[in-house]
Amino acid sequence: MSGRDFLPWLAASSAADPALGDASDSVAGASLELSHSASGESGATVNTHRRDFMKLLGLGGLVIAAGPFGARRLEAADRSLAPGAEPWDPHAYVRVAEDGIVTITCHRSEMGQGIRTTMPMIIADEMEADWAMCRVEQAVGDEPKYGSQNTDGSTSIRDFLGKYREAGATVRALMEEAAAKEWGVAVSEVSARNGEVVHTASGRTRGFGALVATARTIAMPAATRIRIKTPAERRWEGKQMTSIDLVPMTTGKGVYGADVILPGMKVAVIARPPVWGGKVVRVDDSAALKVPGVERIVRIPETPPPSAYFPLGGVAVIAANTWAAIKGREALKITWDGGPNATYDSAAYKATLQASVRQPGKAGRAVGDVPSALASASRKLSAEYYVPHLSHAQMEPVAALARVANGKVEAWAPTQSPMDARNTVAQYLKVDPANVTVHVTLLGGGFGRKSKPDFICEAAYLSREVGAPVRVQWTREDDLQNSYLHSVAAHRLEAGMDANGKVTAWLHRSAYPAIGATFAPNVPGPQPDELTNGASDIPFDIPNMSIEACQAVAHTRIGWYRSVNAIHHGFAIGSFVDELAQAAGKDSADFLVSLLGADRSVDLSKAGLVAPASNYGASWTDHPLDTGRARRVVELAIDKSGWRSARLPRGKGRGIAIHRSFLSYVAMVVEVEVLPDGTVLVPRTTVAVDAGFIANPDRARAQMEGAIIMAMSNTLYSEITFAQGKVVQSNYRDYQVTRMRAAPRVVDVHLVPSEGLPGGIGEPGVPPAGGAIANALFAATGVRVRELPVGKQLAGWMARATDSEG
Amino acid sequence: MSDPIRDAEHGAPITLTVNGTRRTFDGDQTMPLLWFLRDELSLTGTKYGCGISQCGACTVHVNGAPARSCQRRMSTLNGAAVTTIEGLHSSGEHPLQVAWREIDVPQCGFCQSGQIMQAANLLTSNPAPSDQDIDSAMTGHICRCGTYPRIRAAIKAAAEKQS
Ligand code: FES
Numbered sequence: 014m015s016g017r018d019f020l021p022w023l024a025a026s027s028a029a030d031p032a033l034g035d036a037s038d039s040v041a042g043a044s045l046e047l048s049h050s051a052s053g054e055s056g057a058t059v060n061t062h063r064r065d066f067m068k069l070l071g072l073g074g075l076v077i078a079a080g081p082f083g084a085r086r087l088e089a090a091d092r093s094l095a096p097g098a099e100p101w102d103p104h105a106y107v108r109v110a111e112d113g114i115v116t117i118t119c120h121r122s123e124m125g126q127g128i129r130t131t132m133p134m135i136i137a138d139e140m141e142a143d144w145a146m147c148r149v150e151q152a153v154g155d156e157p158k159y160g161s162q163n164t165d166g167s168t169s170i171r172d173f174l175g176k177y178r179e180a181g182a183t184v185r186a187l188m189e190e191a192a193a194k195e196w197g198v199a200v201s202e203v204s205a206r207n208g209e210v211v212h213t214a215s216g217r218t219r220g221f222g223a224l225v226a227t228a229r230t231i232a233m234p235a236a237t238r239i240r241i242k243t244p245a246e247r248r249w250e251g252k253q254m255t256s257i258d259l260v261p262m263t264t265g266k267g268v269y270g271a272d273v274i275l276p277g278m279k280v281a282v283i284a285r286p287p288v289w290g291g292k293v294v295r296v297d298d299s300a301a302l303k304v305p306g307v308e309r310i311v312r313i314p315e316t317p318p319p320s321a322y323f324p325l326g327g328v329a330v331i332a333a334n335t336w337a338a339i340k341g342r343e344a345l346k347i348t349w350d351g352g353p354n355a356t357y358d359s360a361a362y363k364a365t366l367q368a369s370v371r372q373p374g375k376a377g378r379a380v381g382d383v384p385s386a387l388a389s390a391s392r393k394l395s396a397e398y399y400v401p402h403l404s405h406a407q408m409e410p411v412a413a414l415a416r417v418a419n420g421k422v423e424a425w426a427p428t429q430s431p432m433d434a435r436n437t438v439a440q441y442l443k444v445d446p447a448n449v450t451v452h453v454t455l456l457g458g459g460f461g462r463k464s465k466p467d468f469i470c471e472a473a474y475l476s477r478e479v480g481a482p483v484r485v486q487w488t489r490e491d492d493l494q495n496s497y498l499h500s501v502a503a504h505r506l507e508a509g510m511d512a513n514g515k516v517t518a519w520l521h522r523s524a525y526p527a528i529g530a531t532f533a534p535n536v537p538g539p540q541p542d543e544l545t546n547g548a549s550d551i552p553f554d555i556p557n558m559s560i561e562a563c564q565a566v567a568h569t570r571i572g573w574y575r576s577v578n579a580i581h582h583g584f585a586i587g588s589f590v591d592e593l594a595q596a597a598g599k600d601s602a603d604f605l606v607s608l609l610g611a612d613r614s615v616d617l618s619k620a621g622l623v624a625p626a627s628n629y630g631a632s633w634t635d636h637p638l639d640t641g642r643a644r645r646v647v648e649l650a651i652d653k654s655g656w657r658s659a660r661l662p663r664g665k666g667r668g669i670a671i672h673r674s675f676l677s678y679v680a681m682v683v684e685v686e687v688l689p690d691g692t693v694l695v696p697r698t699t700v701a702v703d704a705g706f707i708a709n710p711d712r713a714r715a716q717m718e719g720a721i722i723m724a725m726s727n728t729l730y731s732e733i734t735f736a737q738g739k740v741v742q743s744n745y746r747d748y749q750v751t752r753m754r755a756a757p758r759v760v761d762v763h764l765v766p767s768e769g770l771p772g773g774i775g776e777p778g779v780p781p782a783g784g785a786i787a788n789a790l791f792a793a794t795g796v797r798v799r800e801l802p803v804g805k806q807l808a809g810w811m812a813r814a815t816d817s818e819g
Numbered sequence: 820m821s822d823p824i825r826d827a828e829h830g831a832p833i834t835l836t837v838n839g840t841r842r843t844f845d846g847d848q849t850m851p852l853l854w855f856l857r858d859e860l861s862l863t864g865t866k867y868g869c870g871i872s873q874c875g876a877c878t879v880h881v882n883g884a885p886a887r888s889c890q891r892r893m894s895t896l897n898g899a900a901v902t903t904i905e906g907l908h909s910s911g912e913h914p915l916q917v918a919w920r921e922i923d924v925p926q927c928g929f930c931q932s933g934q935i936m937q938a939a940n941l942l943t944s945n946p947a948p949s950d951q952d953i954d955s956a957m958t959g960h961i962c963r964c965g966t967y968p969r970i971r972a973a974i975k976a977a978a979e980k981q982s
Pocket residue numbers: 866867868869870871872873874875876877878887888889890
């Protein structure tokens with residue numbers, strides 16, 4: 014019996030290509046540890062771009078790089094290597110060595126989404142490589158060389174699929190031409206297959222490694238010869254593939270941020286200002302210095318708000334080991350000046366946000382005439398929703414190691430964005446980015462926290478001060494209390510319906526401190542265009558709409574957190590649609606389908622969205638709002654979830670929601686069971702996903718499984734609050750997240766087969782889940798939860814009336 | 820607040836075995852086993868997630884029982900036998916490790932050492948755990964990536980194989 018049989022909802026759809034069972038195992042067993050060797054480079058003025066290419070070439074073999082202007086072979090005489098040449102912008106690098114080993118450079122960070130598997134499998138498939146011969150190498154931070162490495166916004170595949178394929182197809186064509194030349198036959202008579210080229214007529218074969226010498230010297234294949242495989246020719250793309258880091262991850266050998274060790278290394282734990290913008294007034298470090306193992310105390314200057322990616326500053330304890338550093342910090346006696354944010358209080362701020370959404374905001378989308386439509390509606394409904402600050406609480410608290418010596422900075426860190434890390438460290442230490450190298454370790458969860466390189470700057474600063482390599486270790490308390498939090502948000506929705514329950518007017522105001530406030534002063538709230546992250550780009554067919562951004566000033570660092578503002582937009586919109594269905598006396602699913610209206614493909618920049626009418630970085634031509642796709646995932650989720658089957662008994666219920674985000678369409682039906690004490694269990698979740706072409710379906714399913722579980726945390730348990738400017742919560746004891754018992758028994762994920770342009774996968778599962786959970790709770794208990802987290806709000810639900818105020 | 824100076828203990832050196840190798844420690848005996856493993860022995864497979872027994876990332880076996888290494892001070896470990904994820908199986912092929920790979924359980928992987936160590940103990944004491952047994956044994960382990968459904972499946976797959 015295969016292990017997969019224990020995942021009945023996976024078994025049906027996980028049939029592997031029988032040809033690759035063994036091959037993929039051997040890749041899993043191959044040595045894929047991250048390279049941590051020091052670069053040993055010298056000569057600060059050397060053009061780093063040229064230097065990196067030369068280094069690659071120095072390794073021998075055949076190197077192909079693919080960028081926006083096609084794929085090229087790197088050669089010593091390459092124009093782009095001449096001093097002063099236009100920088101060329103390749104993203105995907107493949108090297109075939111004389112011994113046949115294929116090395117693929119992964120320029121994106123691995124944080125659980127599986128990119129270190131998905132990217133190589135696309136390239137290797139197009140190449141017709143032998144998977145057992147493939148290796149993955151992690152790229153250092155280098156934007157000119159790798160293009161954007163910022164692993165966020167669910168962009169790794171949606172931005173790069175075409176380039177990965179082209180790189181692979183170019184190698185394949187080149188190998189075929191090399192073999193044809195060596196054998197003196199027409200290229201049409203040969204074909205690459207599993208790491209070798211075959212001449213069918215004569216039965217001759219030659220491995221890629223043996224063809225490298227010729228492939229390095231012949232002319233590059235004509236553009237017409239670079240052919241992307243048809244779907245039928247694919248061996249791995251779109252199929253079941255074993256992830257490549259499984260062996261290190263199950264044996265404790267995976268290298269994460271705190272796992273890199275350098276000789277002579279020190280460990281630092283830092284006391285940071287508890288209030289954003291706070292300062293150290295006085296430090297008494299005498300007790301700390303007496304802790305065995307503590308070596309030094311170093312002040313890090315405070316960065317005043319908006320502190321962006323720079324460290325908050327504070328007092329660092331430098332010690333011989335982590336325990337001594339933790340104890341040393343405990344022993345510090347620091348007097349802080351909190352500054353203007355010391356009055357930040359979550360209860361008061363909630364009232365501020367609620368007042369804000371009761372006033373008109375700046376329109377992010379305006380269609381028709383909402384006031385008149387509301388005035389003439391036969392039924393009106395309004396509701397307000399609230400979502401608190403949330404923290405990523407990724408399992409690995411941030412940690413980074415840096416070594417500054419001889420004007421060079423080298424850092425090892427679990428960063429989602431090594432290029433931002435490199436540039437920020439350079440800015441912070443006032444050195445040339447060319448002298449900064451950032452190595453990317455595995456990330457023990459990222460979720461947006463690790464896009465910000467403040468912790469890497471801390472390590473670099475301290476290493477320079479101390480004259481030794483320094484690892485900065487954040488504790489869990491630091492992680493929760495000094496993070497870049499997900500924004501707190503209030504929403505007000507009003508709608509009007511006609512006599513048939515058709516929605517004729519939709520007013521949506523949201524207020525939340527903006528991420529922009531982390532980077533610029535005096536940001537009064539979200540820009541109207543930010544509403545395209547899940548509020549103004551809704552797929553509903555409503556003739557009169559006003560979607561408005563209201564003011565909200567930030568008092569703490571706000572950052573991206575998996576699906577970003579679509580978390581609270583999704584919860585509010587998903588809940589309100591269900592409330593409308595109840596008010597109209599309709600089945601929630603039927604109501605949702607009718608709200609989507611007739612299938613339409615809409616360029617929202619011409620349908621009321623204010624400029625610049627963002628679309629997750631894509632054009633509206635490539636990715637219009639396609640309500641047919643939305644309808645189909647909703648119907649798929651209805652169908653597969655048993656929505657139409659017999660009504661569930663009291664205490665159990667199903668909820669449904671749909672959200673388009675990051676260019677993908679996800680509908681979800683969540684089934685809950687609420688125990689008499691208010692505890693929520695999730696027996697089953699059905700997820701229907703249209704994300705265009707999906708390269709690695711198993712990892713896409715895993716992302717959906719993770720998304721519902723993270724959304725359960727967001728919805729049911731988690732909350733960061735402030736009192737006197739400081740975060741109240743300190744650890745998983747009071748910042749609660751989903752645990753095993755409540756986790757869904759079944760997550761039934763249905764991926765819509767598609768050859769369409771890829772959308773995101775890592776984030777889009779989160780936004781529909783909040784609404785679907787809240788709607789399921791209503792169905793189960795009659796209690797409508799409008800403020801998150803659900804927490805204890807369901808206590809005593811059995812004794813309450815079955816319908817709330819509506 | 821505790822007095823770190825007084826709390827620092829420097830008794831006779833602690834001798835213990837870790838993954839079968841004899842080790843001696845003569846530092847601050849308030850140090851939790853977690854930091855001894857990571858900082859002194861470079862056994863970095865055991866992870867720090869919370870430091871207060873809330874997440875399970877640091878789970879190892881002490882004398883055959885699962886223990887949160889962030890809570891076990893060195894002073895309590897004289898003569899103890901400690902097994903970490905690195906020592907669970909000589910070639911990394913404990914039935915749970917194999918099942919974990921077959922089902923592709925890990926996402927980021929960070930919590931998985933602790934999850935596997937806890938599950939290994941569960942299977943020793945209960946070779947055919949029910950869903951409820953699994954839930955109660957594993958509830959002290961957080962996986963922020965949300966791999967719980969696959970962890971359940973992998974434990975069952977390993978149990979089946981062992982039987
Ligand atoms: S680190 Fe020990 S339980 Fe979390």
